[in-house]
Amino acid sequence: MIDFSLPGFDLSAFVRATLDEDLGLGLPGGGKDVTAESVIPATARFSGTMDSRDAIVAAGLPIAAAFFRALDPEMDIEMLVEEGAQVSAGTRLMRLSGNARAMLTAERSALNTVQHLSGIATMTRHYVDxxxxxxxxxxxxxxxxxxxxxxxxxxxxxxxxxxxxxxxxxxxxxxxxxxxxxxxxxxxxxxxxxxxxxxxxxxxxxxxxxxxxxxxxxxxxxxxxxxxxxxxxxxxxxxxxxxxxxxxxxxxxxxxxxxxxxxxxxxxxxxxxxxxxxxxxxxxxxx
Structure with a gap:
């Protein structure tokens, strides 16, 4: 269960629509991650670490977690920093382990969201300062x-x-x-x-x-x-x-x-x- 809610925002619908877009659901030949399914065994497991390569204000980590859990509900996810934390370059933000295909399929949607929202939060903090x-x-x-x-x-x-x-x-x-x-x-x-x-x-x-x-x-x-x-x-x-x-x-x-x-x-x-x-x-x- 992902503890994240915003008035007027449906997290589950956003995650599903974003993943469906990336998977090409409804398009000829779509609805799957052809690379992960052809290269990675269905039972393979990965561990992973998300880290910041810049000094940032972290934003969107719970949403990233929701992408991974949508494809592997049993994925083990540990948040290493709080939302809104100002962190230095090289800081680890999240640790996760679970089904390898699920991680690879959700990776880009999760990263795009955290990169975009953290970019906004970081610029905002610069203006506040x-x-x-x-x-x-x-x-x-x-x-x-x-x-x-x-x-x-x-x-x-x-x-x-x-x-x-x-x-x-x-x-x-x-x-x-x-x-x-x-x-x-x-x-x-x-x-x-x-x-x-x-x-x-x-x-x-x-x-x-x-x-x-x-x-x-x-x-x-x-x-x-x-x-x-x-x-x-x-x-x-x-x-x-x-x-x-x-x-x-x-x-x-x-x-x-x-x-x-x-x-x-x-x-x-x-x-x-x-x-x-x-x-x-x-x-x-x-x-």
Whole structure:
């Protein structure tokens, strides 16, 4: 039994769909690992160790275990580090032993998941560290790979960020295209409030949009693509009436100064959009 759950995420369905994709289930000649089945005896057993070749924040290890257990329910799996642990290069993450074919068939799906999620968690931690002691909170965005949002946002949390909206349903976010249709920032916010939306995030890219957005009932201001002096001016004008969020083109070089302006949050799309996969390997030994 794998102890891992996320609201809205079906681990068993994800594991099954991922393995089925790799095995080519439903395709002509598919539904099997032709290499493992032709080369490895059905009764052969392996032991294996997953290790990190980089310094990382570990994320996704329970999901990797679920891949192996899906093909060998009796596989012996020992977690050697906790989720969210910051580990140095060369650290062993997981030890396992069981059916050799099952290990080889599940290997790539397990590694892909841990490499991707650990990469996101690691980049997130770099951004959190770059914010220093500003008291500002790092947010992720909806810039996620379709179908992987719950996992990728789990990885940013593991790295030290807080999730922004999970989707289109849990808050209104009024951006320039909404304003274009509504006519102005204040009218767009008023329409969202009139529709009964409790959480209304409004993007502003000019100082003169702040008061109309607040007067109409915005509960959160996204200060888009503002430089540091403008952010300071915006924060002073808002004066704590609602949370403020710096957003737009923020990288490791700019996040520190922007976080220090007094904004409540800084959001960074590249956490899920551009994080490189962590270098993690899995080595097997016949038993």
């Amino acid at each position: 770059a914010m220093g002691n500003s008291g500002c909170v790092l947010l992720d965005t909806r810039k996620t790979i379709p179908g992987l949002r719950h996992l990728e946002k789990y990885a940013t949390r593991t790295g030290g960020a807080k999730n922004h909206r999970m989707g289109l349903w849990d808050a209104a976010m009024i951006k320039d295209n909404h304003v274009l249709v509504a006519g102005d920032v204040g009218e767009a916010v008023r329409r969202a409030r009139a529709a009964g939306v409790a959480e209304v995030i409004c993007e502003v890219d000019r100082i003169d949009q702040i008061e109309p957005a607040l007067a109409a009932g915005a509960s959160h201001l996204l200060l888009d693509n503002m430089d540091v002096p403008t952010l300071r001016e915006a924060v002073a004008l808002v004066a704590g009436r609602v949370p403020t969020e710096a957003s737009g083109g923020i990288d490791l070089d700019t996040i520190g100064p922007k976080a220090a302006t007094g904004v409540t949050y800084v959001s960074v799309g590249r956490l899920t959009q551009s994080a490189p996969a962590a270098d993690i390997g899995l080595d097997f030994t016949p038993l």
